[in-house]
Amino acid sequence: MIDFIQRVVVTQKSTMLLESERYTFDVDVNLSKTDIKTLIQDLYGVQVVAVNTHRLPRRKTRFGGVKTRTKRAIIRLKNGDTLPIFD
Template sequence: MGKAFSAADGQPLKGTQGKKDFSLKSLIDLVKYPVITEKTYLALYENRQYTFDVDKRLTKTQIKNLFENLFNVNVIAVNTHIPPRRKLRVGMAQGYRPSFKRAIITVKEGQSINYHFSLVQAAS
């Protein structure tokens, strides 16, 4: 794969030495969707923590750089975990849902992520 580029200036992402690189076009696709539950709303308003499901291959450093470049915020901390896979059953056939990584992003005080607008703007 090619080098990993930031969305802002076309420079390679920091912290990607020896890791799998991602192209500029695929940066937007690495953030799958925000997780919206009662628990994540409490974390958002109490601790400025946003929860997203991201590509499983990303490291914490890559996630931090991705969010700083894509949403123009200062990321203080990144916590990640991979939830257990859920079984999926359709009739007699049984399988599993795709696995993903959940990232909890803490941003600097006074900043926020407007993910609906930012993802639409970055895609166009």
């Protein structure tokens, strides 16, 4: 189950979103919004209000290869809920 969440995204935009209780993750491309919602709720025990997703473009590597596409999920939690990985 934890294999579906690839990494926590820490960028300037994602740290600004932390103030409004929105957390950003790179997730498996095949997950739907409802799958991501139930995964986060079961894994961390918080209530998810909304899930926004977008797919990042493929990137060229230095030696002519191509990195695969990833899906980024921005998750908004109920007021007062926080994820323990950001405490």
